[in-house]
Amino acid sequence: MTAPAIELKGISKAFGPVQANKDISISVQPGTIHGIIGENGAGKSTLMSILYGFYKADAGEIFIKGQKTLIPDSQAAIRAGIGMVFQHFKLVENFTVLENIILGAEEGAMLNSSLGNARKELKHLAEEYGLNVDPDEVIENLSVGHQQRVEILKALYRKAEILILDEPTGVLTPAEADQLFRILDRLREEGKTIILITHKLREIMEYTDTVSVMRRGEMTATVKTAETSPEHLAELMVGRKVLLRVDKKPAEPGATVLDIKGLRVVDEAGVERVKGIDLTVRAGEIVGIAGVAGNGQSELLEVLGGFADGTGTITMNGEAIPLSGHGADGQARRAAGISHVPEDRQREGLIMEFAAWENTVFGYHHSPEIQNGLLMDNKGIYTEAEAKMQRFDVRPPDPKLAAKNFSGGNQQKIVLAREIERNPDLLLIGQPTRGVDIGAIEFIHQQVVNLRDQGKAILLVSVELEEILSLADRVVVMFDGHITGERDAAQTNEKELGLLMAGITDTSAVANGNGGNDNSTQEVPADG
Amino acid sequence: MDKMPKWADIVLIPLISLLLAAFFSALVILAIGENPIEALKLMVDGALMRSSGWGYTLYYATNFIFTGLAVSVAFHARLFNIGGEGQAMLGGLGVALCCLYVPWPHWSLAILGASVGAALFGALWALIPAYLQAKRGSHIVITTIMFNFIAAAILNYVLVELLRPVGAMDPASAKFPDATHLPSFQDMFSTEGNKMFRGAPANVTFFLALAASVFVWLLMWRTKLGYQIRAFGHSESGALYAGISPVRITVIAMLISGALAGMMSVNTTMGESERLILNSTEGAGFIGIAVALMGRNHPFGVLLAAILFGFLYQGGAELALWTSIPRELIVVIQALVILFTGALDNMVREPLEKLFIAMRRRNA
Numbered sequence: 039m040t041a042p043a044i045e046l047k048g049i050s051k052a053f054g055p056v057q058a059n060k061d062i063s064i065s066v067q068p069g070t071i072h073g074i075i076g077e078n079g080a081g082k083s084t085l086m087s088i089l090y091g092f093y094k095a096d097a098g099e100i101f102i103k104g105q106k107t108l109i110p111d112s113q114a115a116i117r118a119g120i121g122m123v124f125q126h127f128k129l130v131e132n133f134t135v136l137e138n139i140i141l142g143a144e145e146g147a148m149l150n151s152s153l154g155n156a157r158k159e160l161k162h163l164a165e166e167y168g169l170n171v172d173p174d175e176v177i178e179n180l181s182v183g184h185q186q187r188v189e190i191l192k193a194l195y196r197k198a199e200i201l202i203l204d205e206p207t208g209v210l211t212p213a214e215a216d217q218l219f220r221i222l223d224r225l226r227e228e229g230k231t232i233i234l235i236t237h238k239l240r241e242i243m244e245y246t247d248t249v250s251v252m253r254r255g256e257m258t259a260t261v262k263t264a265e266t267s268p269e270h271l272a273e274l275m276v277g278r279k280v281l282l283r284v285d286k287k288p289a290e291p292g293a294t295v296l297d298i299k300g301l302r303v304v305d306e307a308g309v310e311r312v313k314g315i316d317l318t319v320r321a322g323e324i325v326g327i328a329g330v331a332g333n334g335q336s337e338l339l340e341v342l343g344g345f346a347d348g349t350g351t352i353t354m355n356g357e358a359i360p361l362s363g364h365g366a367d368g369q370a371r372r373a374a375g376i377s378h379v380p381e382d383r384q385r386e387g388l389i390m391e392f393a394a395w396e397n398t399v400f401g402y403h404h405s406p407e408i409q410n411g412l413l414m415d416n417k418g419i420y421t422e423a424e425a426k427m428q429r430f431d432v433r434p435p436d437p438k439l440a441a442k443n444f445s446g447g448n449q450q451k452i453v454l455a456r457e458i459e460r461n462p463d464l465l466l467i468g469q470p471t472r473g474v475d476i477g478a479i480e481f482i483h484q485q486v487v488n489l490r491d492q493g494k495a496i497l498l499v500s501v502e503l504e505e506i507l508s509l510a511d512r513v514v515v516m517f518d519g520h521i522t523g524e525r526d527a528a529q530t531n532e533k534e535l536g537l538l539m540a541g542i543t544d545t546s547a548v549a550n551g552n553g554g555n556d557n558s559t560q561e562v563p564a565d566g
Numbered sequence: 567m568d569k570m571p572k573w574a575d576i577v578l579i580p581l582i583s584l585l586l587a588a589f590f591s592a593l594v595i596l597a598i599g600e601n602p603i604e605a606l607k608l609m610v611d612g613a614l615m616r617s618s619g620w621g622y623t624l625y626y627a628t629n630f631i632f633t634g635l636a637v638s639v640a641f642h643a644r645l646f647n648i649g650g651e652g653q654a655m656l657g658g659l660g661v662a663l664c665c666l667y668v669p670w671p672h673w674s675l676a677i678l679g680a681s682v683g684a685a686l687f688g689a690l691w692a693l694i695p696a697y698l699q700a701k702r703g704s705h706i707v708i709t710t711i712m713f714n715f716i717a718a719a720i721l722n723y724v725l726v727e728l729l730r731p732v733g734a735m736d737p738a739s740a741k742f743p744d745a746t747h748l749p750s751f752q753d754m755f756s757t758e759g760n761k762m763f764r765g766a767p768a769n770v771t772f773f774l775a776l777a778a779s780v781f782v783w784l785l786m787w788r789t790k791l792g793y794q795i796r797a798f799g800h801s802e803s804g805a806l807y808a809g810i811s812p813v814r815i816t817v818i819a820m821l822i823s824g825a826l827a828g829m830m831s832v833n834t835t836m837g838e839s840e841r842l843i844l845n846s847t848e849g850a851g852f853i854g855i856a857v858a859l860m861g862r863n864h865p866f867g868v869l870l871a872a873i874l875f876g877f878l879y880q881g882g883a884e885l886a887l888w889t890s891i892p893r894e895l896i897v898v899i900q901a902l903v904i905l906f907t908g909a910l911d912n913m914v915r916e917p918l919e920k921l922f923i924a925m926r927r928r929n930a
Contacts, residue, residue: 054923345806368809378807386807389800396793401808403793413788 041104043068043231044089044120044200049098051084058084060255062098066200066248071222071232073242073263076252077275077475078446082235085252086202090122091115102200121193125205127185129177135188136160136173139195156195163194167224182330183214190221201225202233207241211330212503212536219245237476239268240504251275276477286487288528289511292321295464295495296342301350301361303337311337312348313519319464324486324496326510326527328503328535334519335499336381339468342497343378344371355463368401377457379450381468381499387453388441395423395437398456430455431481447478454482458489465489468499483509503532517541570922576867580860580907582914584874587906591899600891612884613877621751621766622883625838626850627876628768631775632830633854634872635782636823638863642786643819644799649695649710650827651851652717653688657828658835659724660687662842665742666729673770676746680836681774681829688828689821691717696820700813706820714851725844739842748837769837778826779865785822786865795819827851856900859908871907878903 042065051059058081066072076082087093089100091109100107102118109115115122129138136156145152157173164170171180171187180188186206193201203222207215222232222245234246242249243263250260251274259274272280296319303312312334319325327335340346347362354374360366371378378401380386388397399408399419408415423437430451432444441449450470457465467486471479486509490496500506506513510527515538523538523545533548592602613619633650640647647653660683670676695709722737729739749770751763786792798805798815805812834846853875860874861867882896906914 052927055926343807344809367811368807370809372809380807382803385801385803387804389797389804391800392797400797400804403790403808409790413784414790414793416788 040068042066042101043103044233045101045104046085046089047099047101049085049088049100050096051088051093052096057255059088059095062257064250064257064260066231066233068231069226069229070247071226071234071245073234073236073246073249074252075236075239075242075249075271075275077237077477078473079475080252080275081255082252083204086122086204086233086235089115089202090120116196116198119197119199121196121198121201123186123189123193123201123203123206125208127189129185129188131178132176134174134176135171135180135191138177138188139192143196159195160191163191166228167194167221169194169221181214182209183211183217186210186218187221198230200231200233202235204235205237206234207236207238209331211539212532213540238504239271242271243268253277272476276475278477280476280480284483284487284508287491289323289490291323291511292493294318294320295355296497297353299351301338301341301348301352303334303341303346303348305337305346311519312341314350315516315519315521317514317521319495319497321463321495322490322493323511324490324498324509326498326500326506326513327516328500328506328513329516329539331501333516335516336468338516339378339381339466339499342371342376342466343380344368369404372401372460375463377460377462377465379453379457379465379467379470381472383449383453388449390442391440393438393440394427394432394444394452395420397441397452398423398426398437400456402456402460426455426459427452430485445475446473447475450474450482451478454485458485462494464495464497466497469501470498471500471502471505503535506535507532515539570919574918574922576862579911579914579918582918583906583911584903586914587899587902590902594895594898595891598891598895600889605885605889605891608884608888609877609881612888613880617762618764618766619880619884621763621768622880623873623876624751624772625766625768625833625876626879627872628772628775628833629830629850630853630857630872630875631779631869632833633827633850634857634861634868635778635865636827637854637858638861638865638868639782639786639795639826640819640823641858641863642792642799643795643815645699645816645819645823646707647692647710647820647823647827648707648852648855649692649713649824650854651847651849652710652714653691653824653827654830654847654851655717655721656691657684657688658831658842658846659721660684660828661831661835662729662739662742665746665836666739670743670745673746673748677748677770677774677832677836680746680832684828684832685825686828689825691828692820692824693817696817699820700816722844725842729842737844741841742836746836747840750837767838769833771833771837774829774832776869778829779869782826783865791818827854856904856908859904874903875900
């Protein structure tokens with residue numbers, strides 16, 4: 039039996055009182071794809087940071103190809119043949135591909151010879167692994183998928199034998215993700231070892247050979263992917279049985295609540311982000327907006343939420359609402375019956391330094407029922423917050439704790455409790471489960487469906503196609519500020535939506551069940 | 567989980583910082599050949615052991631409470647108002663106009679009128695930088711600093727050309743009418759046989775400062791407006807989401823801040839000099855920054871920090887009087903206090919946080 043490409047024995051790491059990694063041991067065979075899955079805060083990133091020399095483990099040993107190896111910094115990791123592709127790329131935006139690849143690995147003081155060597159090496163790598171990128175293109179002109187390839191090339195150029203990818207598909211279209219996995223397959227065939235960190239069960243099931251599950255800093259199981267199931271993995275991650283599919287009845291749409299006509303939004307830099315869209319949302323339905331991040335969905339939500347200006351007409355229950363100037367702010371929107379769970383709960387939906395109870399009235403601080411003469415009825419707000427946190431199962435149920443001290447899922451529950459219990463006519467909800475663990479996702483989805491069943495209109499924006507498909511009744515796809523298509527959620531699939539997300543409106547091929555279009559991602563713009 | 571208990575944050579850190587500042591001050595005093603223990607004794611004797619000492623300490627503290635509150639209110643909206651000095655100068659003008667041109671029947675009415683005048687002038691002086699910040703993005707630090715100079719120039723002009731009584735030599739207004747005389751602590755607390763606070767300038771304005779502290783506390787933590795100011799200060803994007811207008815909050819927070827800074831001159835102009843003079847603020851606007859920093863922008867903290875700085879001011883004056891320690895050294899000591907309590911906060915905080923975490927882990 040060959041020595042494992044990489045083996046960890048008893049790795050532990052604590053940050054203050056938090057035990058991020060507890061006695062973790064894994065062993066990964068060369069030439070395999072090993073998945074690591076776990077909820078947010080389970081300790082996946084910490085473990086990988088230890089492997090890449092960013093953190094020093096409190097205890098434990100690392101063996102590379104059977105050799106005990108110390109990794110005090112990232113240079114040592116590179117020398118040991120470890121390459122890392124981060125979730126947020128570490129590229130110099132205004133450098134060319136070639137310049138980025140030699141950055142930090144230049145030979146000598148003059149650049150020319152290293153550039154020449156790198157160009158040769160790059161050509162060789164491109165042929166060997168199908169990693170085609172124009173070496174002279176500037177990074178900011180590349181699509182996100184191609185930027186990621188540059189990150190992979192950087193690692194290979196440094197002779198990486200073990201490649202770690204942290205949530206690599208978070209910013210990719212489905213087609214781009216497919217291409218990425220084809221590249222990873224090629225790398226595996228060439229004997230490279232790949233560690234894939236993700237929270238997407240589907241990717242684990244489809245592409246990995248073995249998978250390790252982490253929960254609360256511990257490695258709860260390592261299994262052969264072929265011998266497990268998504269349900270089983272989810273249970274291992276959360277520690278209890280989880281409903282992966284949303285349980286919901288067919289929608290019974292009623293009257294039109296929100297009607298958007300010819301909406302255009304220009305951002306602060308003067309770039310038109312939403313280029314004339316028409317959209318309706320009716321009572322009792324969930325309309326999902328799919329699209330790669332940065333194609334105008336965020337701006338659409340911002341205008342609806344009253345914190346960006348737009349042009350066009352929007353009516354709410356038949357009455358026009360102003361899109362700029364007086365009456366176009368969050369207060370007016372709330373008065374019109376619109377509640378909003380914003381995409382970025384940490385920057386928008388919550389004041390992180392405020393206690394949870396203070397956050398439960400954020401945006402509704404003008405409501406008459408929480409005033410007590412000239413002062414705010416803090417006692418009443420606190421009592422109500424306690425009850426809200428109970429109803430929405432916020433953990434820990436301590437209203438005095440600052441918002442920043444809750445986990446992502448529990449922060450989201452605080453926002454949801456506030457917005458849903460206002461009983462709005464229309465709920466805007468952006469990225470409801472971004473950074474939220476599986477256990478909480480189930481709960482959040484159920485709350486949204488319940489609201490729909492009460493006859494409320496819901497506009498959902500998410501970059502997670504799976505989420506759109508399982509939650510929405512009707513799916514609208516946005517690409518480059520336009521709506522490229524609208525589908526019934528029950529009668530479409532990821533392939534078809536993937537094409538629409540890339541701006542290709544002719545989806546007859548995939549709608550009939552045939553394969554996707556390989557060149558489809560060339561025109562996908564970079565994530566904005 | 568918070569890294570350490572609240573009491574450590576509020577009490578322990580300032581205390582350690584203060585001890586460090588005292589230690590380094592002692593080194594400086596040693597270096598110029600004086601005895602630091604003697605010096606401390608003198609300061610405490612002069613500022614705290616006699617009622618007249620307290621009369622000075624609390625007089626200075628009154629100024630610092632107002633300017634400290636002013637800085638802290640603006641700071642809750644993440645606005646760095648370092649124009650307290652100019653706002654206080656203009657506040658003085660408001661006090662003077664009120665006292666000189668309105669025939670007050672009694673000091674109790676006069677102090678209310680003068681407070682309104684001071685607050686109004688101070689607030690108006692803060693309004694222009696606030697507007698420029700909110701609408702034009704001109705940085706408030708730059709504009710408020712410039713407005714300090716403009717305020718000084720205006721006051722100079724007004725005193726020399728307009729308010730100076732005919733024939734007077736110094737740039738000062740006429741003396742205020744007797745009806746506007748505010749009761750000093752000496753007036754209030756002395757009994758027949760026992761004169762208290764002899765000759766000290768502390769006066770009834772101190773209680774106005776206490777009331778202002780309570781007001782600021784209520785405003786920031788009990789009202790909708792305070793809620794909005796704090797929310798805006800923590801996150802502008804959050805404020806936009808909630809429909810809190812950044813322009814409105816910036817302007818309102820600065821108006822309140824300017825009004826508080828302006829009210830300081832009720833103490834100096836009406837309570838002490840009883841006429842408007844040049845440079846009656848004596849840098850209290852800037853000390854307010856240190857006071858707010860040390861007081862963690864909380865009214866109660868500001869109150870304690872203001873009394874501490876009052877003590878340093880008065881104790882420093884005593885030192886200069888009785889030893890060969892020059893007046894400038896007092897400024898060095900104050901600077902050390904500001905350095906350790908404000909600027910080097912993290913130097914004490916981080917090791918302390920680590921200590922608490924380690925202790926907690928051992929107990930767990």
